Each structure stands twice: as structure tokens, then as C-alpha cells.
Amino acid sequence: MEKLAEQADARFFLFSDDKVLITAGADARAAHERGVARDVDADLAGAVLLGFEDGAPRIAASGRLPEEAGALDVVDLRTLASEARVSAADLGALAQARSLLSWHQRHGFCANCGARSAPALGGYRRDCPSCGTHHFPRTDPVVIMLPIDGDRCVLGRQYRFQEGVYSCLAGFVEPGETLENAVRREIREEAGIEVGAVAYHASQPWPFPSNLMIGCFAEARSFDLVREVEELEDVRWFHRSDLPAMMARTHPDGFMVPPSMAIAYHLIKAFADGA
Template identity: 50%
Template structure:
């Protein structure tokens, strides 16, 4: 075992969905109503970036009964997320700020930020994808309640996977924003950056939204140059990760730098610099003497960096 493979990579959060989305049921209102009314139906209740959990004797429970969700103040409109093994339905529900305020006074309920729960392993990893789906869908409905074409209030349809305008008949569907996130290397060093909102000492891969009529490869090259002044080539796809903040798809890539001099765009980044393999290994293992750290294992950036370190000195982006 080398210094580069002495830490486990595992899997990023939000990528393993144990639900059958059962999209063929979304247009069957009668069937969805029956599924929601069944005693085995469950729901995730989300508020902004947080999740409502029941504090049971065995620990926090995110998967609530429909009755529990409604008694806690969840909005009655449900979003059909899919079916668990055995056929029980799972729904997503939102909740108002006023109802959340009331919950904060209770000992048997908690409203906890999802990112922290995922990082700490409070929620079973196999549930994170369904929770991410619930969060993304609830956020979309809250942000798109009116027709972008004529301004009329729209109605939820297709189990929550569409909104229809009763006035101009426009149909509105959930959106997912593609984001490229990339590890750029140059020989035996890699490029990492810091944003102002990062925890002290944390560094991660650079990232940015894919623009209209832009390829993934072009987005990687453009974002890297805009944020760091580095030119790169040899862009390769690695893997994707759904990211529910509020609803993005992180497209992990690698690239090889053709220049070395960094010019940081201070409006995008607090800083950017090159790290050699030895220093990056200490960072990802949380053993750096200066307290520097790489991205958390629940993020795709950790896996981009970790794979490069595992591949050793002869790796190529």
C-alpha cells in the first residue's frame, strides 16, 4: 500500500437511488391518491436547505408517515418520488417557515441542514438521493408557482413533475442545471481553489455552470481560464453527482494544464494555487500540518482528487 492509496474513496452522496421512480404512475391521480393514503406511505419533509426529522429512541428518522408530516405542518401538496421495494410510495413535501418555527420548540422533532446531516452520516446514505430529489422538487415548486409565459398561477400535475397554466396552457417542467467540476493537473501537481464561504483551510476543485449552447469540454476550459487564468486541454469525463443546491448535476471532469501562471478572479475565488501530490495527500487525509483540507468525501471533488492520488506519480489527467 502506498501513501496515495492508504485512504478509502467510497462513493459520493446523492448518487444511489433505491426508489423505483415509477414514472408511469405520475399521470394516474386515482392511483397516486390511493398510494398516498396507504398506511405504508412515507414522506420526506424539506424546508429550504433543511430536513424535518423525527427524534426517535434509536436516533433521527427522516422518513415520516404522511400523518406525522401533516401534523408537523407540512404542506398538503405531495410530490411522488417513487416506490420502495415492496411497493410502498414515498413522497416529498414542503413546509412553511411559520410551521418550522413551531417545530423548533419541540424536543421530538428537529429541522436540520441537509448538507451537515450528509457529511456526518446522520441519514442512511441510501436515502440521500431520494431526499435530494425531494429537496430539488420542493424548491422548484416554490420558485415556479407562476407561469413564465403569462404570469398566471399554475397548478401541480403529474404527481408534482409538471405545472400547467390554466390560462395560456403552457406546460412547465422541473429543471436541472449542469455544472462542470474539474481537477486540472500539470505533471505532479494539481490546481485547487478556495471560495470565501468555505470552512477555514478547505480547498477544492474549481467548478462553474455550463452556459447555453456550450459543450462540457468548452465549459471546463472556459471556467478554468476565467477563474484561474490557466489554459487547459485533454478534458475527460469522470462521473456525475446530483447536487440539490437547489438542483444541479455536477459533471466531474479532469483536464491537463498547458500553462502554469495563475491569475485569480477574486470575484469568483478567494484564492487558487498548485498543490503537489504529497501535500494533496495530507489534505485529503486531514493530516496537513497547517490544517489545510481537501473536499469532504460526500462531494465529487473528493473523488476527483482521490482518484488522481490513487493513480500515483504516473497518472495522466
């Protein structure tokens, strides 16, 4: 990695305490030149190779904020995604980078024998020098779904949501479970209804720290909602005709859906558009 980092065309995606360093100003960039990596004391021993662009290495590393931070902004990745200040390609690289760097931070020791492990394969594996076990970064699957019945769908509201926001139901896939059964179980637990057919729609990596959101539609077979009170402040049916105003945040009752960076928005939009 140190050798790749010496290449003049190497570019660095830099983090400080889980936050992203981007160039200040309107035309923000997340990919920095070597000099910037040096200025923030980028930790190259713990760096991750994200890939190559036209032969030039793209490297993710943690660093510290320079004393004179004028040229750089420190931004939370979620904020960066919602504000669309950098390109979609850079956001993808930052998501990959954050997920991997955070895995290294949290997995410094072998889960098999407890010895300190070391990064290998450009940061895509950790090897244990004591027992020889290879450890790989994990991705945790989360199902996120829209139960539907004709022209209506179920949305729920978590306690922590901004006022008026309703979103898709979601939950972790359990060991040994199919995606379809995870969707059915989560809907039963959170909304108290049964669903039959489950159809995959799209997915979204969610690097906080390492989830993969798997978006599905589910056909309702029972219809009387019973809210899971620990998790949800409200759960209700919405008519398809309510959704465009909720997406535009102009609904007369103040109902809204999450912003377009979230896969929930795209599931809801697909249904609103007639999926």
C-alpha cells in the same frame, strides 16, 4: 396524490422552511408514517411523488413544525449530508424532494403568460390552465474540475471557505456550450491557464436548489497561474504527495480539501490514488 397518501404503507419525507424533519436521536429516520405527516399539517396538494419502494409510495411534502417537536429534529440538508445521520438512500430521496419542492415554491406562475400554474404528473410538471403550456423542473449543469500536469494539480480557495480549505474549480455551463469548453473556459477565467484534453470522471446532484455537478479532469497546457480576484482568494499547484494529508486534514501547513460528501473530494482522491 391525496389517494396515495392515504395508503397505510405510504412514507413521507417532510420539510419545514427548506429544512428536513427527521426523527430525533442517534438512529435517525427521514421517512415518516402518515400520522407524522398529519401532525405537521403536510401540504398534500403541493406534495411530490418521489417513487415507490416495494409498492409503497414515497412522498415529499412541506409542513410546519409541530408545537411539541420532541420527537422530531429540524436539520439543514447540507448538515445532514455531512454528518451522515441518515442512510444514503434517504439522503438521495431528500435531495430529490428538496429540489422538486423548491422548484414548485419558486415557479407558481406560468413563465409564458403569467397565470398561476398547477402541479401535474405527481409533481414533475406544472401546467398552465390559461395558455396550456407545460413547465418542467430544470437542472442546471455545473462543471467542477481538476486541472492536472503530471504529478501536480490546481486547487483554488474561495473567500468564504473555512481556513486552509482548497477545492476544485467550478462554474456553470453556459447556453450553447459543450462540457469540455465550459471546463476550458472556467479554468482560463479562474486560474489563467489553458487546458487541452478533458476527461469526465463522475457526477453529483447538488439540490441547492437544482444543480448537477459534472466532475472532470483537465490536462494543463500552460502553467503560470493568474487568479480571478473576485472569486478566488488563492489558486495554486499542489503535488500529488500533498493530497493524502489534505484529505486526512493532517497536512503540516494546515491545507485541507472538502469533506467526502463533496464530489471535489472524490476528484482529488482519484488523482491522489493515481488516476
